[in-house]
Amino acid sequence: MRIASYNVNGINGRLANLVGWLQEAAPDIVCLQELKAPDDKFPEAALRAAGYGAVWHGQKSWNGMAILARGAEPVETRRGLPGDPDDTHSPYIEGAVEGLMVGCLYLPNGNPAPGPKFDYKLRWLERLTSYAETLLKSGSPAVLAGDFNVMPTDLLDPKSRVFPG
């Protein structure tokens, strides 16, 4: 089974690319981020025509995630992470595809750091870790895929052309 993750930066603006890639690469499961479309603008029909069932959580203007499954209908099992009832963003959607739990996440951009957005990101990571442990203990096969927005090192400085570290 092949599982892919794709930050589409606008699913409707990128639909031709997305469908073309689905036909060419034929991944079994795809986690999409940055749909930049509300629920009712999700191109369900076009994706179905391409052979994919989907669950999605749209959002106006930015963010938004979806899980696609080739020749299958994902069943949504969760929307948002547990641990903070006041969190209205919680960019996480989860679906079951033929016995596999698929968690699609779009980890919050923490910029600028330090700051409240960075604090939120760290708290969200803690909630993700905690929930991942729960998922592990459940015993069912599971995958967490998506845009983690995390780097192991500083970015390349394009002026210096030297990788830090």
Add this chain to the structure above:
DNA sequence: ATGGTTGCAAGGCAA
């Protein structure tokens, strides 16, 4: 040369 990109959506914002 105080600059450059993209998408959504209709001005500005987020990435």
